[in-house]
Amino acid sequence: MSVADVAYDIVGREDFSDVTYLLEIREPDLARAARPGQFVIVMSHPEGERVPLTIADFDRDRGTITLVIQAMGKTTREMQAGLRPGSSLYALVGPLGRPSEIGTAKTVVCVGGGLGVAPIYPQARALKERGAYVIGVIGFRNKTLVFWEDKFRAVCDEFIICSDDGSVGIKGLVTDGIKQATAAHPDIDELIAIGPPIMMRGCAEVTRALGIHTVVSLNPIMVDGTGMCGGCRVKVGGRTRFACVDGPEFDAHQVDFDDLMFRLARFKPEEKIALERWQQGCRIESAPSVP
């Protein structure tokens, strides 16, 4: 079929840890259109699934976008094993979702937890470029998982790093970092948090008490990313919203995080089957042939 071929070539890769890796993909139109807060959907091969991933960075001069991915399920592990500079994705669609509102807040806290450090980065940068006073709070489980510390620090006026085990920065959760920041700055106008739902819920609880406007970016299960399947519906302020077209960012104090977490577990059994099957396949392929 003579369908116009747009190549989605991988031009860069960096491994931050055993589980976290960065892919830089060349797609000049996408690099040009992307705004902070938006996401893409990738398919690594024609039999693959459509995986939504928040855009971690984009470089309009190089014509590339950057994704930071955690190898968790079958697809993300398979991508980790197979994708290198020189290989390409089967499909890449985006930018999807509504861009972040960079707004007019003067003092803003940008919170990234684990993999969430990547997508919060372009927002911190955009806020800094706009002249806001940016306080960065990032958290990881431990020191070995840390990435983009310097890059993040460079766009922040203040920077707090936390780890669960204290191996880097303050020992504690990002909510402890937030409490430290809010204690020092009673004038904080806004907090933006991206990370696991449980972390975002924690952030929302801290700021709710302080009356700080808080935005979170939701990443529910979705198929098309264009408002068509309704799989990504989330409860916000008692209303059903589609994260792909109404979000992905919402007022954290309105989000029903329990509902989000239950819905994220929807395909747990299937995810387990797919992963086990893939791992078995890997072992068979890598096993030495019996003479």
Place this chain on the structure above:
Amino acid sequence: MAKKRTIRSIPQGRTPMVERPAAERARDFAEVTCGYTLDEAVRESERCLFCPDEPCVRGCPVGIDIPGFIRQIGEGDVRGAYDVLTGTTLLPAICGRVCPQETQCEGVCTVGQSLEPVAIGRLERFVGDRAIAEGWSSRPDIEPCAFTVAIVGSGPAGMACAADLAKAGCAVTVFEAFQQPGGVLRYGIPDFRLPNEVVDAEIAKLTRLGITFRCNTVIGRLFTLDQLVGEMGFDAVFIGVGAGAPTFADIPGESLNGVISANELLTRCNLMRAREFPERDTPLGVGRRVAVIGAGNTAMDAMRVCLRLGAEEVLCVYRRSRDEAPARAEELHHAEQEGITFHWLTDPVEILDDGKRGVRGLRCQRMELGEPDASGRRRPVPVPGSEIELECDTVVFAIGTNANPILGQTAKLRLDKRGYIEVDEELATSMQGVFAGGDIVTGAATVIEAMGAGRRAAAAMKRYLGLADPDVPYAPAGDAGLFGFAADQRDHARVRVA
């Protein structure tokens, strides 16, 4: 032709089309109906009276010369029949399968006043399938012009519009959000009703007309409409993105796992091939007892897909009665044959939690029919004290769609109060050079109506671009205007250079 046919002289019964037995077909995705052989098609063609007033042509949303193509079949000239059909429709193999003929051409067939109407849809499909098998294409001599046109959405409206504009010589690019073109024909209609190979074949025909498909491209996100008509230099744009956004009923329990839209079910199954999980990576998660809410074509597709995925029981829950069901008669009939359990006059009021955020059942209210409502159908009203519980572990919503919001969010298009795109009688939107048609203008409708809108938009776009319409014989206008531009042309600044 020899003797004039009369209602008494023609074969009285419609030529049956071989169907695979319900028990066999309900468990796989191969096509349900097998199509006519040449002999069967010729026999059925002999039932057409070639009546002078041709109500069938007027009953067809795109005005296909139905007696014309049937006459060719009768003469054994299938290629000739194909040429007649493709003078009007591009996708006979598709429309023959999915059009609601009983409310269109066949519904007004003269033979149908006394006998079963001529099986026009089956004959159309026969010709379309033969064309695919034989590799026929009716590629006209295309005289290139200097115009470039963008089509947003590769479903039936976009396909039809693209074809007409390509034939007029425009360089046409079709933008599709998914990884494969075809729109609802690809992600929505299941293989047992419209095999993917048929969609592939029809798309391939369009590429032979010089049309380019660009997939993975969401207009309104990757490129805005302003960019298309501005820096990207498209002379005209057609929007045929479909209605898209699924409706839920706003009843308790909708966010439970196991509650999905028909769009999601069908997209996972048809486009993403989730039915082949774990060979394919996309999971589906349909349970053993599925309740589908709604009774339109999408609902029938969803139910029959669930059966084929191995569900033990599939229930249809619809608040009106069978007579009001909007599905195509053949689909409803096939669903009944395949063993769907129908709960007519039953309105869901709550989806019940199994305690683990899954579904254990559907609480419903029995209804009865009252006075006719705005749609002319009798309004269902609740029967007091008639609540029932249906046991199920999956609930599928197939109760219609809303307008997709993306284009409205990112362009200054005038929308109506429900979010659909407003157009004038030329299908022109509020943006200069941008036209729209199909479900994103009218709300959910049929494949053939979308195709009809695509063709009407193409004709309007040709007028807008100042292209002669090859279907209209040339006749000098009374007042040709200055420099040969007719005064009624929409854009006086454009000059046709090719």
